[in-house]
Amino acid sequence: MTSPAELLLPGTRRALLHRLAIAQTEGRSPSMTAAVRREGQIAWHGSRSCVDGHAPDTDTQFRIGSLTKTFTAVLVLRLRDEGLLDxxxxxxxxxxGTGAGDVTVHQLLAHSAGLGAEAPAPWWERTPGTVRPGLAEVLEDRTGVHPPGRRHHYSNPGYTLLGSLIEAVRGDSWAEVLRREVLEPLGLHRTGPQPQAPHAGAWAVHPWADVLLPEPAEDLGLMAPAGQLWSTTEDLLRFAAFLADGDDRVLSAASVAEMREPAAAPEPGDHTGxxxxxxxxxxxxxxxxIGHTGSLPGFLAALWISVEDDVAAVVFANVTxxxxxxxxxxxxxDIVAGAEPRIPEPWRPLPExxxxLLALTGPWYWGPRANVLRLLPERGLELRPLNGLGRGARxxxxxxxxxTGLDGYYTGETLRVVRTAxxxxxxxxxxxxxxTREPYxxxxxxxGGVDEGGWRGLEG
Structure with missing residues (x-):
């Protein structure tokens, strides 16, 4: 196997390390670690630490906070694909009996169920799950903060409900279902609800002085499906490959692609996400x-994937x-994709x-608008406006x-060839x-028919 040092140019590796070092220094994090996946392999990893000789590596666990939600969502999509729910x-x-029974599974997944953002006090991330022994203590009066389905409003209790839903349908604990159905098949052996050495400690840094305070690492109980997991950069990059391509042992490529589609209107004023x-x-x-960020007291995490560039990056910090x-x-x-852009596969003709279908290719006209129909692999078609203005799709x-349409306005719409007698x-x-083959x-x-006089000039 190619070593990480051989997958990226020296200048790219230095730029990556420089960005990580700046983040650790300016963010005053006791330690940070990061890794990049490209072309199916870990192409780079780096770390910085305030303690000489104790920098974390790709096998060091950090808590990943809300990145846990993506794992929970995968379990729900598996139930859907098995026909156990819609x-x-x-x-x-x-x-x-939850008090939020009218909201849909889809709305919970997309944070559009109108539930409150947090569980009732005390702060759930810094207190043991025993404080909230049942869903009543998780939700309390936090339902109906917004009308269901109207807007995206991030909700940690919503993913607690999804975790309980998984347990109800599977008849087993969320943690056990996750281990059996996702972690083991994907080889994520260093990901789980409890830390296993080596793992980072949780710290807060004083805002006005360079001094530290330990943070508690509580078991979140019912809230676990919203943020409990610990993981490593190596494991999360394996998970990134799954989120890009799917894995039929866990979730098909089509279902993973469905997870990536925007499912709710963004928060007002958010034009980037x-x-x-x-x-x-x-x-x-x-x-x-695509990906997720996460935080819990003492930990920050982020995983981003550019499917188009075939590049994924994960970053951990053990600071609040x-x-x-x-x-x-x-x-x-961006550093990897910009400095060393993906080289496309060689063009090859269709195997057959x-x-x-070949006779259908070429120009077609919707009224006076010119379009071009192209033949794709596996009998697929692509219809695009000739000048690039207007609607097109594969x-x-x-x-x-x-x-059936795959893109934009025509997604899910039916294209058919109509023949004469x-x-x-x-x-x-x-x-x-x-x-039609000619304009009108x-x-x-x-x-509406076509005027019998046909096309004409201004004086016609």
Whole structure:
């Protein structure tokens, strides 16, 4: 296997270390560690520490806080894919008696259920889970903060409900289901609800003096599905590969891609980020990044993945505040993708071609607007405006001879080839839009008909 030192150029590795060092120094974190995955391997890892000779490595555990939510979301999507629930189901159908039974599973995943952001006092992150022995103590009066489904409002209790939902459907603890269905299949042997040596200690740093205070590391009890896990940079980069490509032992590529789609309107004023199903989706320096950030007293964590660039970065710090952890991870992705952009695969012709489909390629017109139809692998099609203005999409072939849209406005819409009685192609129908071989073809089935006088000049 290629060593990390051989996967990136020396200048890139130095830039990565420099960014990490600046973050650790300016953020005054007792230690920081980071790693980058590229082309299926750990391409770089680095660390900084205030104690000489004790810098964390890729096997050192840190607490990952709300990154736990992504793992919980994967478990819920598995239940959906097995037919045990639907994302549109009200919570009450599977977990009765919560007081929030009208909200849907989808809304809980997307933080759009209208629940409160936090559990009632005392601060749940710094107190043992025994303080909240039941869901009543987790929710109290925090339901209906916003109308369900209207907006994204981040909710830790919402993911507590999802953890309890998993336990109710599976008949086992959230931690055991996670171990059995995600951690073991993906080889995440250093990820779990309790720390195992070697692991970092939790610290707070005084805002006006360079002195430390230990932070408690509580077992969160029912709140665990919202933020309990500990992990390593090596494990989270394995998880990043799964979030990019899927793994049929855990969740298909299609279901993982569904997690990455924006699922709720962003908070007012937020023009850079969305939330999918257990995943944050942000724009940074022209790139779309998926992943999650996390924090608990004494720990900060961030995982960002650029699927397009095939680059993922994870960053940990053992400090309560002071490090812009999400920005650091995004910068690491940008350093690698910018300095050493992904080299595309060589162009290759299709292995085989359907002549009838080949005959469909070329120009098509929606009224006067010119479009081009291209043939893709596995009988897929792509229809795009010729000048780049307007709606376009890729389409996947279906067994019934139609195609389903994959992008933008036409996502889920049906494209079909309409033929005349003698079998000749008449036009394309895309969600009732008629595409013809000529602009407003006189004999085509154009809604409203075509003026018999045809095209004319100003004096016509």
């Amino acid at each position: 994302l549109g189901d009200p919570l009450e159908k599977h977990l009765p 969305h939330y999918g199903l257990g995943l944050q989706v942000v724009r940074s320096k022209g790139r779309t990044l 505040a002071g490090v812009p952890i999400g920005d650091v991870a995004a910068d690491l992705v 071609v359907d002549q009838e 389409f996947v072939a279906r067994p019934d001879g139609t195609w 003698d079998g000749r192609v008449s036009h394309l129908d895309l969600g009732s839009f008629v595409f 073809a006189p004999k085509a089935a154009v809604p």
